[in-house]
Amino acid sequence: MKTSLKIGNLTVSPPVLSAPMAGYTNYAYRELLRRLGGVGLIATEMVSARAFVYMGARGLGEPERLWGVQDEPRPLAVQIWDNCPETLEELAGKLARDFKASVVDLNFGCPAPAIAKRSASGSYLLRDPEKVGKLVGRVVKACYPTPTTAKIRLGLTADAINARDVAQAVEGAGGAALTVHGRTARQMYAGDADWDEIAKVKTTLRSIPLIGNGDIKTAEQAVERLERYPVDGIMIGRAGLDRPWLFREIERLLHGETPEPEPTLLEQRELLLDHFQLVLKRFGSELGVTLMRRFAVCYSKGRPGGRNFRNKISRVSSEQEFLNVVSSEFIVKPTEN
Ligand SMILES: Cc1cc2nc3c(=O)[nH]c(=O)nc-3n(C[C@H](O)[C@H](O)[C@H](O)COP(=O)(O)O)c2cc1C
Structure with missing residues (x-):
């Protein structure tokens, strides 16, 4: 290999x-x-x-x-x-x-x-x-x-x-x-x-x-x-x-190691939020939110409820709005909440 x-x-x-x-x-x-x-x-x-x-x-x-x-x-x-x-x-x-x-x-x-x-x-x-x-x-x-x-x-x-x-x-x-x-x-x-x-x-x-x-x-x-x-x-x-x-x-x-299970949707949401913090630190609030919308769209691809999430996240214009949409819509099944 x-x-x-x-x-x-x-x-x-x-x-x-x-x-x-x-x-x-x-x-x-x-x-x-x-x-x-x-x-x-x-x-x-x-x-x-x-x-x-x-x-x-x-x-x-x-x-x-x-x-x-x-x-x-x-x-x-x-x-x-x-x-x-x-x-x-x-x-x-x-x-x-x-x-x-x-x-x-x-x-x-x-x-x-x-x-x-x-x-x-x-x-x-x-x-x-x-x-x-x-x-x-x-x-x-x-x-x-x-x-x-x-x-x-x-x-x-x-x-x-x-x-x-x-x-x-x-x-x-x-x-x-x-x-x-x-x-x-x-x-x-x-x-x-x-x-x-x-x-x-x-x-x-x-x-x-x-x-x-x-x-x-x-x-x-x-x-x-x-x-x-x-x-x-x-x-x-x-x-x-x-x-x-x-x-x-x-x-x-x-390396022939056992594959890790795919991160749960909850873990994926945590990662998206960590990514958001890194983007905010680098680009500040205004540009950071605009930039992060496109990354959030990527995280939602192929996930349940993704379309609804994408519709909403593409329109947010502030940090708080971004966080609200992620916490209410990021595709977390009820059992994982
Ligand atoms: C949004 C976007 C931006 C890209 N920008 C560059 C770039 O700056 N330089 C480059 O060589 N290729 C660029 N590419 C091409 C990618 O490096 C890569 O060759 C292409 O996406 C195919 O690989 P993938 O199927 O794994 O995405 C870009 C692709 C996308 C989707």
Whole structure:
């Protein structure tokens, strides 16, 4: 059984990574994940290298998404995006030297129009493996010895799957690991992640680890992906928002320990409230409540009474209202009260 992987000199154990997710994997969520355990490597939200350079040049401080990064526990991967070598190089160098990031990850997968269309970055760059290689090479140099990794999709469209070419470019330029989300950019999040296509990428890589990503929802699925596919690790995004204790479950299963029972709905509610406190501490009351509404929606997915809870929690506008809705509506069956 695969129980760890190496990214440069960094040992990632278990070989289970939490995915970067803009709007979600903020400082508070990362703190929650660390408390719960089971994540081998935690990633930030993607950070705009252009915004970092722009703000720095005008004395405007740093992008919000870098808040806390300097001091938080390690290991930590900081994901960055742009299409300009100088800009990426500047941020990557700072992240390695001043922020002491464990890993600098380059985003070549984001299909959102603001990134891919309007900024010709993220998944837009998949059309040009050579350019990807150049960007990776510059960042590798700028952060050495801190490892540089890349996160990609299968390609732009089903007719243009070129993850193997991109993988070769990333490894050839000195990238230390590659994560492949098994969808094309055109798919956005529709359809299923194609793990057979992810597996094909392994045939091109010479020595760096391949991390498979897409649609893992349970601990059993996680272990199955690791066993059945030639990947060195897996990365999980959305299921970690719905069930943040999932990583711990996977770790137990990987070590052959008896699985813990799923937290009761009451325990899940306690966790949601703990998460709320972390978010309030980090973001303050107003922004904290707004942000936490979307996390609360995730916690309620697939739970009894979830729809009713979601309707109500999406409308709250104060801390007290949030707490009221959670205590009256968070899906606790009468027997558990
Ligand atoms: C709300 C949201 C935000 C995301 N933001 C990022 C991001 O900042 N960088 C990135 O590389 N991928 C981002 N992704 C993609 C995820 O990292 C991951 O590749 C995708 O969700 C598939 O994995 P999953 O099925 O385990 O969620 C985002 C996905 C979602 C749902």
